[in-house]
Amino acid sequence: MSLEAPEPSTHADVGVTEEGLDYDALESLLGDAVIGRETHVNAEAFVVRPDRVANALSVLKEEAGFDHCSCVTAQQYEDRYESIYHLKKYDDPTQEVGVVVPTSVSKPASQSGESVYRTADWHEREAYDLVGIDYDDHPDLRRILLPETWQGHPLGLNYDQEQHQVVPLTEHANPLQEDHQEGADTMFLNVGPHHPATHGVLHLKTTLDGEQVADVESDIGYLHRCEEQICQQGTYRHQIMPYPDRWDYISAGLLNEWAYARAAEDLADLDVPEYAQIIRTMSAELCRIASHLLAVGTFAIDVYGDFSAIFMYAFRDREVVQNILEDLTGQRMMFNYFRLGGVAWDLPEPREEFFEKTRDFLDELPTRLEEYHNLISSNEVLQLRCVDTGIIEPEVAKDYGCTGPVARGSGVDYDLRRDDPYGYYDQLDWDVITEGGCDNYSRVLVRLREVEESAKIIEQCINLLEEWPEDEREIQSNVPRTLKPDADTEIYRAVEGAKGELGIYIRSDGTDTPARFKIRSPCFSNLQALPEMAQGEYVPDLVAALGSLDIVLGEVDR
Amino acid sequence: MSLVDILGNALGLGPLGPLEDLLLSFVGAAFVGTFILLNTAVAGPWAKRKITAAFTDRVAVNRVGPFGLLIIIADAVRMLSKELIIPDGVDRPAFDLAPLVLVASALLGFAVIPMGNGIQLADPEVGLAFLFAVASIASVSLVMAGYASNNKYSMLGGLRAVAQNVAYEIPLVITAMSVVLFAGTLQTSGIVSAQAAPLVTIAGVSIPSWYAFVNPFAFVLFIAANMAEVGRNPFDVPEAPTEIVAGYQTEYSSVYFVLMYLGEFIHIFLGGAILATVFLGGPAGPVLPGIVWFTIKIWAFFLFTQWARSALPRVRIDQLIEIGWKGLLELSFVNLILTAVIVGVIV
Incomplete structure (x- = not known):
């Protein structure tokens, strides 16, 4: 796809009809990128070829008006990995569509959607971290919630829960070493994980030019408590609600x-x-x-x-x-x-x-x-x-x-x-x-x-x-x-939480516990926008911007 | 009559020799120092808790002793018994000296303050100049602390402190200069006595010619510059918790922290003392003895800083500098020139 700013499309709402979305029109819009259709409870979903993801998302965004990538859910089946992009419209969030990207178990790699939706950056990193899907062309595919040294992907099917996570001392030899950059006229400053203004345990890797913020990168995951996994082990009726x-x-x-x-x-x-x-x-x-x-x-x-x-x-x-x-x-x-x-x-x-x-x-x-x-x-x-x-x-x-x-x-x-x-x-x-x-x-x-x-x-x-x-x-x-909801029903539903759109994706497998339980946290997406707000501002405004985002790290890290 | 003479008379020593003079000076200094420390170190932190609590709808300390007064002792024991942690790579002499310099500079300022009832350690002819010179040594200690700590937050705090002090020292001194023009002397006792004459008498109540009444504009300017000088809200950027953790004192612990903290308190009170001397008639006041009025006035300034702390947001460092260089500096010069013209023409 081209990187140039797209022309304002004359038909930015393909598929919109009086009775709701016409998914057939959307499917024909996507052309041969689509290899199948799925029906989720909340919306139809198109199964898209893993090498055409960016293209499909871009078409849906530019021509069909799906400007809100609400969530990216990743999961592993016996025979495949799957990433689901839950798309919505800011104008009318009842118009939803899913983009399902299956990849093989042997080589789980699909194209990244980051070039279309900036928000996909962190969501895909999380999918990589917890489930183990690789995203081609992703600018920065690193672990996001777990430590860099973590072995394995905990939400993958063949992850060994008993496996010890051995971190050699060399990994932590001198965390301050790279601090000293020869010849640089900027200063690297760790804001957090223990800092009065981080509202919990958040680590901002800040590069300062004088007192101004040249760059800031959020390092999250300090409060990751495996909430999704906990919910996947609880029964629908009573054990999840707490x-x-x-x-x-x-x-x-x-x-x-x-x-x-x-x-x-x-x-x-x-x-x-x-x-x-x-x-x-x-x-x-x-x-x-x-x-x-x-x-x-x-x-x-x-x-x-x-x-x-x-x-x-x-x-x-x-x-x-x-x-x-x-x-x-x-x-x-x-x-x-x-x-x-x-x-x-x-x-x-x-x-x-x-x-x-x-x-x-x-x-x-x-x-x-x-x-x-x-x-x-x-x-x-x-x-x-x-x-x-x-x-x-x-x-x-x-x-x-x-x-x-x-x-x-x-x-x-x-x-x-x-x-x-x-x-x-x-x-x-x-x-x-x-x-x-x-x-x-x-x-x-x-x-x-x-x-x-x-x-x-x-x-x-x-x-x-x-x-x-x-x-x-x-x-x-x-x-x-x-x-015991019917096997293989999938739903993504959101409510307006205090911080924004709090969405839940559930896939049932016919048992009394969910097969996949994914939380779309508003703070997670909001925090990702912090660099946009803080770059070029003074340190006090970085702190103020962080405060105005009103993040709760329990929700960011889950 | 200076404090030394008063002490000499009280002890019946007659004319003082140089040795006796020196000894009595030490006794006088001990007396003044103790008085100031009682206010700042003992009453100050407790009062700060209570005052802030009152502003913010809380109760604050009330369990240890009556009105929580014994918390002062508990605090002292707690602070002094903590481990003194000195991080790797600090610049030792500077790191150790900074808290001492901070406290010493602030305490030294009180030497020339007339506190009423003859309590004034020294009364040099350049009293006011001495006062500002000594008070601004504090910036040196803040830079020392910030730079020697080997911590980036400390360094940012130290740099901010310098920038702030440079920006606000000038308006502060210039505004005080306008008072000197009125009083015609730099001697602190002279400035105080120049404010004794009645300004106007309304219905039998005579209002003294305190410079706060004579030149309210200068008074307001001075308070603003003074707040910045002592680093209180909305000008507390060198410390700025929530931004740079604790600024120059981030790495200080235990006794060193106590000294830093104390130094700041003494500085607020010194700021109040300067304000009282220059604008509020020093220890003057009806009925009560001078020392009481003096104490009331410095506490009033302290109260004011706490009020600002509870109610005003902190300005940003660039805004702070802008206010200092583009606002207060100009206004203080305008004030000085106007005062000079008025004094020259009328008086």
Whole structure:
């Protein structure tokens, strides 16, 4: 394919019809690159020749308008390796298509999609790292989550779990040695893995030109806990649900649980009672408020540089949300409250007390937000710091697969709650917040304003719940004791998590545990865009940009 | 009458010989030093916790002793009993000297500050010049610490400290110069006594001619430059936790860290003392004794720095330099020239 900027296509939406996507039109668009068709629960998928991947992706992106490479899933079957590119459109994420790339077991290599979607870079590295597929033409195919010295690919079928990972001392002889570059007028600086501003264990390999960032490379994986593998060993019904709480562990637990619940329910074709959907919507938005407040607070720390008032205020208000969630779920962080087909239990008794407590919080919230705006968004020093720094243009953000407040801060009007409705969101009155500044300031502003919208949603949910007839409070549908979805059904489903699009891919093999469980973490994709934001900026703005991305390393590394 | 004479009188020594003068000077210095350290090392850290907590809606220390006061002892024991870790490859003499120089330079400044009730160790005619000269030795120690630590964060911090001090020292001194024009003397006691005369009398309450009232513009300029000089928010870029970890003091531990930390505290208080002397009438104030008023004034400045710390974001290093060179420097010269004209024409 050519590297020149493509002409704006006159038919950038091939295949779009009134009744949905016409996959036959898309297939004919791809021509002889396609060697087969698969049907996933969420969309059709084309099986593409491994040497024509970039070409096929590029056609789908340029001519059919699939500008969002949401996720790349890799897996090994008995007879083949497979990479699946889950493509969507930012304009309408319900229009999905999968690109399945099979490769042989003896020589698992397929063409890289990195030249089409920048986001494929990290996703393919992860696939290489965990599953063991080689991607030709990939610019930098190294391990990403596991250490460089790791032997084998843990999610491959013939990986020996008992195998010792022996790392000779020579590997770590002098990690500082390459530090000293003769004649270079730049300075290499390790920001992290232990640094006050990395929000966990993240390692930024930074090259400084004076105080300015010449280059920055994220080194992740310090918090890799094999979450995907854990989920592949758990049964659908009960054993998986506790784990999503631990991905984005900063109070976004219910949003994560919903991601699994949505994927698994669609996979096994389970219904969720309306009443339970409202509870889910309400509690998920509470989580979103808690998560956004924390994001704003920690961002303030990154910019203020000290324990400032705004950080503690954010924690004070988040505490109220946590108390409400504790009343509801019995837990403050690791909720484990959603169940396939509903939620674990009804609202706490007495219900009036719960409603009152939540309403008190919502009544108080505008005053609190006013305080935040006084301290943050209308603070001139902060504006001086954050406006026009850490810029990411909308097209670049899309290329990196940015979602959530990061994308919306760049003016990308993309919110799965509205665009791919689930739960009770489409019945409620609320707005998607976007800001066009593309900078650190916009991203924070989006979060602050989204808190208001979440409050609106919660309020409406509470009203609905309060008036719900007592004999119709059905919290769970009838779900078989042991769930065994049909063999070889595949699904990729996403929800709007606190940080963006949180997607789950599940392939079932007819047993009660998933054959492949893949997590598409929004932070993973968002963090990948950090160099775009930080290059040429000063060190303080690198830190601010990182803070405005609001990453949680538990979700990045899984 | 200087502190030495007061001590001599109190001890009934009569006219002092050179040896007695020297000895009493040491006693006086010990007294002043102890007073300052009581404020900065003992009360300071505890107060900082309490003040910051009040600003940020917390309670802070309250378990050890009444109001958590005994935490001071616990802290001291903890800090001093920690292992002193000296990394490989540090430049030993500089690394060891930096904390001492920092503390010494700040303490030395208090020698010429009139604290009221005759407590002033020395009163040279170039008092103010001495004060600024001594206070700016601190930048040398910050560079020493930053450069000797063999750590990139430390070096960045050290370089930032120099850039900042160079940029803000000039406006600071120039603004103080405008006061000197009014007072007609560099002697600190002279500057204080020049502020004693009443400025206006409203309904029987006479407002003294403190230079903060006479020239509020210079006062504001001075506070801004002073905040940068002592490296507090929004100008705390040389330390900048979250950016460069702890700047020049990243590698300091145990006693050395205590000294660095202490040196910074003393510097804030010295900044407050200079501010009080030059703009707030020194130890002057009604009813209470001078030393009490003096203490109140330096604590007020400390409180102000803590307020800024809780409420203001840090500016970026390039913005800091820009504010210094393009803003404060020009304004301070404008202020100086205007003052010179006004003093020349009117006074």
